[in-house]
Amino acid sequence: MPSSFSDKNKTGWHATILTLFPKMFPGPLGFSLAGKALNSGIWNLKTVDIRNFAQNKSRSIDDYPFGGGTGMVMRPDIVDTALEAVADRPGPRLYPSPRGAIFDQSWAKILAKEPGAVIFCGRYEGLDERVIKARNLKEVSIGDFVLSGGEPAAIIIMDALIRLLPGVLGTTxxxxxxxxxxxxxxxxxxxxxxxxxxxxxxxxxxxxxxxxxxxxxxxxxxxxxxxxxxxxxxxxxxxxxxxxxxx
Missing domain, CATH: 1.10.1270.20 (tRNA(m1g37)methyltransferase, domain 2)
Incomplete structure (x- = not known):
């Protein structure tokens, strides 16, 4: 099960990533300026494995869509439980999705001024619509194309805003x-x-x-x-x- 988030009182910008693949993080954000900023505490990272919240033996977190269609849909009960577990983590709740508003530099500036962000990385065909609305997830798109999951989009969003945090760049x-x-x-x-x-x-x-x-x-x-x-x-x-x- 998830940790008790003992790092929640750390200083810096708080990044919380919910994903099926925690080992994808920090990924490229562990190198260069972002990596140095992570090591120095300008920002901190918490990854949460969504599969830890599955209650069945197979640890499956998806099911067939009502009404038919290709692919599988992430279950709202499991997603909701995962999001509830990070309720104490600061910042807006973001969900990378092709349906979202286009992420741009102005949005990066806004996020950099927040205390952090919680990013839910979807997989399969996406999330059950009910949990998106119930948890007020802000859908955000990095472009008019489809990825296999939200992790690459989350890394791009974080890279754009981390470089704007005070102390990351040598000069502004x-x-x-x-x-x-x-x-x-x-x-x-x-x-x-x-x-x-x-x-x-x-x-x-x-x-x-x-x-x-x-x-x-x-x-x-x-x-x-x-x-x-x-x-x-x-x-x-x-x-x-x-x-x-x-x-």
């Missing part, structure tokens, strides 16, 4: 220039050598003229956004129009 100045921070995709990046295979770094970037460099970055960011993400560009233009009219 670079965050303001990343993709989506100003409604635009990021401008092209260059480093040494200046001349690589006959391709030379744009002269503006090596000029030392800060105003010209800033203008170049904005121009390129706008151009790339307009070309690759018309939806973002349209919203960016609308926001600019609102800002101009309010002055």
């Amino acid at each position: 100045t670079g965050l303001s220039e990343e993709s989506f921070e100003n409604g635009l995709l990021e401008y092209p990046l260059y480093t040494q050598p200046r001349n690589w295979n006959g391709i030379i770094v744009p002269e503006t970037l090596t000029s030392g003229h800060h105003a010209k460099v800033k203008a170049w970055k904005r121009l390129k960011a706008e151009s790339i956004t307009r070309e690759r993400r018309p939806d973002l560009w349209e919203q960016y233009m609308k926001n600019n129009d609102k800002s101009s009219s309010s002055r």
Whole structure:
């Protein structure tokens, strides 16, 4: 059966993952900046094996769907018991699902300001609708495609928000220039050598003229956004129009 969550009083951002495959975590989040932040206590991780809440000998947690259809559905009684066991863990209850609202940078910022999050990783065809509503699970999608389970989506969501936690990045100045921070995709990046295979770094970037460099970055960011993400560009233009009219 699940632990008594003796780590609930730890400082830092609390991640609680309910999954059939606890060994998938922390996965890539145990490396690089996220891994260092985990080891230093900026965030902490609790994994809960959903199968521990099955009462039958086979430890099955799914059954056939009413009305027919392919695949199996996770039982509401077992899911509810698992969620009840983590009732003392802080943060919103998230359920990665193709039906959910699209996860984006603004959502990552909101989650990073929470004390934590509880993420239920579904498998099979998904969860019984009744427990989704009863437990007020917030369905969240990382894109218009289907995964074998919610674990990869949970890792992506956590990676996006963990890097926003205070102390994870050495400096926060670079965050303001990343993709989506100003409604635009990021401008092209260059480093040494200046001349690589006959391709030379744009002269503006090596000029030392800060105003010209800033203008170049904005121009390129706008151009790339307009070309690759018309939806973002349209919203960016609308926001600019609102800002101009309010002055």
